[in-house]
Amino acid sequence: MDRTQRNLWTAFLGEAKANRLYTAFAMKALEEGHPEVAQVFLEAAAAETVHALSHLKALREVRSTLDNLRAVTEDEAYEVENMYPRFIAEAEADGRPEAAASFRLAWETEREHLRRFREALRYLERKTGERAAEVALPPLTAEITAVAEQEVSPRAQEVLTEKRRIASLARIREVIFGMQDGLVTAATVGPAVAGATATSSTVLVAGLAAVLGGTLSMAAGSFLGSRAERQVQEAELRREAMEIETNPEEELAELIEMYRLEGFPYEQARQIAERIASDKALLLKTMAEKELGLSPDALPEPTKDAMAMGASYIAGGMLPLVPYFFAAGPLAVAVSVLLAVLALFAMGAVKGRLVGRSALLSGAEVMAIGGTVAIAAYFLGRLAPV
Incomplete structure (x- = not known):
């Protein structure tokens, strides 16, 4: 469902x-x-x-x-x-x-x-001359009847570990977003400023300012967004906890109906729901997952999200600036853009592997977008020399 x-x-x-x-x-x-x-x-x-x-x-x-x-x-x-x-x-x-x-x-x-x-x-x-279709009902298995048991079996522990792995995997969104934004920003600012001045120190100052400012901005934005999302989810969980406290019978009836909708006959649905309802914490977790689509064990973590975003942004942003420490003019621009393009390809390839797409196609897609932006920025800088 x-x-x-x-x-x-x-x-x-x-x-x-x-x-x-x-x-x-x-x-x-x-x-x-x-x-x-x-x-x-x-x-x-x-x-x-x-x-x-x-x-x-x-x-x-x-x-x-x-x-x-x-x-x-x-x-x-x-x-x-x-x-x-x-x-x-x-x-x-x-x-x-x-x-x-x-x-x-x-x-x-x-x-x-x-x-x-x-x-x-x-x-x-x-x-x-027809007969109505039979309604297939799932059996009440040992795993289902034991859902509210306090002892954590090895299989249950494996499920919990898998949930934590998926939750940490979701933070890759922050890493990909931050690194891609940092790479494109630095690869854009560097050629744009280099197109307007031949002094590498000016390019470095402008690039470092853009990267550091972007790092703070992106980390703060990620923190505030993640915190707002967590607060909304916590408010929903508090509301559900209040409903369980004030109307436990109604919540039990709702849970029974949910299991019936999943195909269990009433008696089996009632047995499962009553076992769960005997533990208020478990009831809250179950109602949150089934009714609200929330997992109390996987709430957003603002600090970790902000750190992932900031670290990935500054890592991506510093790479295209490295050539300007050692060279100037077209050579530094060419090496900077090349590093950025290769990094974009590598990042796209990793993203493709994670989402089950072709690493080559995903890498080429990200590389083409980032490279086009950097080249366009360079020529825009050439149009406005200082």
């Missing part, structure tokens, strides 16, 4: 819940003699229904009538034969007679629904 699919299901559940809540609030308003308020609730409930149906359409969950009947028959059978009998027994054991009565009323109604759905399914299968 991709991120958008998960978001659609989350939105659908929210709209469906709001519809029932608003309807109940409207009935209470009528009971208390406030029909004008009840009208507002009912209008909002109708709108939520429209939204929920729109989300379902986008989810492509409304299939053929035969398949729809098969799916609801299986769900109703589970509710009648397993879910509600257990709910009734647990409510009575907890001393909640009003809940037991509510469950029993629903159970009796669901029994009638199941009978009618089964009749409709048999009728439609006879009429069409």
